[in-house]
Each structure stands twice: as C-alpha cells, then as structure tokens.
C-alpha cells in the first residue's frame with residue numbers, strides 16, 4: 593500500500609494501513625518484544641511518582657538526548673532491526689530520523705494520555721513516523737485551542753504507518769486510550785529527529 597492523506601484541518605497526517613506485510617509485522621513484534629531493553633519508567637504527576645502505564649525504550653544516535661514527560665533519555669545504540677526500519681521509513685516518508693521511542697502496551701490497561709509531541713528538541717514542525725505492530729488499538733486525535741473540529745479516532749492495525757508532520761503537533765493532541773476489550777500486546781515505534789543540544 594501507500595501513504596494517503598487524512599484530511600484534518602491544520603494537520604498534515606498520512607496513513608498506510610498496510611505498510612508492512614502481516615507476516616513481517618508478526619515476526620518483528622516477536623523479535624522486538626524479546627530483544628528490546630524494556631523499562632517501566634515513572635513520571636511525576638501532580639507531585640507524585642507514578643509508573644507509566646506501558647513499557648518504553650529509547651534508541652538512537654548518541655547525540656539524540658531527549659526530555660519526555662519530565663524524564664531525560666539517553667538513547668541506546670541502534671540494533672540491526674531498528675536500523676533497517678529507520679532506513680525504510682526514511683525512504684517511505686522523505687524525512688530523516690535519528691532516534692526511535694518504543695512503547696509496549698501489554699494489554700488494554702496500558703495506554704498513553706493526551707499530549708502533543710511538541711518538546712523543543714523536536715523543532716517547530718516535526719515529522720514523526722509511527723509504526724504499529726500487534727493488536728489493533730484506537731488512536732485518538734483532538735484539536736488544541738483554535739481548531740474547531742470534533743475528536744477523531746483511527747484504528748492502527750498490525751504493520752500500519754502513521755506519519756504526523758507539519759503543524760500537526762502544534763494544533764492537535766493525540767492519545768492511545770485504555771480499552772475494556774480483551775486485546776493482545778501492541779508495540780508502537782515513533783521515529784523522530786531530535787535536534788542535539
């Protein structure tokens with residue numbers, strides 16, 4: 593398949609529901625689940641240390657330091673599988689990435705809250721390539737102030753690619769809500785360019 597635009601105002605979103613063939617996506621899910629150095633990190637929320645409701649890992653070039661949810665990240669060195677994915681995503685999206693944030697949603701209780709990926713290290717109009725593996729989960733988008741549009745939901749199936757770029761982070765937030773539906777594990781990989789500082 594190919595990337596096609598999703599038409600939301602003041603956003604630049606492209607989606608390919610079948611970027612990776614199912615067999616390859618299944619194999620990558622198994623490989624990355626086993627070989628990535630997953631951690632459950634804590635975030636500070638209203639003065640309390642709370643474990644994040646998912647597992648995470650951060651890989652990239654040594655210069656790609658990053659601060660996310662008040663946590664600072666030192667990237668781990670690229671693995672062969674992640675380097676191969678980076679190259680294919682760069683070719684498919686016409687952007688460059690020096691790092692990848694991996695999220696592991698073990699079941700429907702794991703989630704990510706509303707946010708924009710608008711940290712200064714990402715620059716004003718970042719291209720973020722989001723690859724999903726495993727169980728289909730519903731990704732949600734809602735406008736920040738100034739955009740009049742209802743919230744939007746998009747199922748992200750195994751092997752799908754969502755590219756967020758241009759003004760998307762400035763004008764929209766996104767989330768991966770919990771679900772009461774029984775769902776299997778899901779991995780999400782967001783390839784990013786972090787400006788070294």
Ligand SMILES: O=C(O)CCC(=O)C(=O)O
Nearest residue numbers: 693695709731768780782
């Ligand atoms: O799991 C997803 O699809 C979203 C992940 C995300 O928004 C992020 O890593 O910033």
Ligand SMILES: [Fe+2]
Nearest residue numbers: 707708709766
């Ligand atoms: Fe995000």
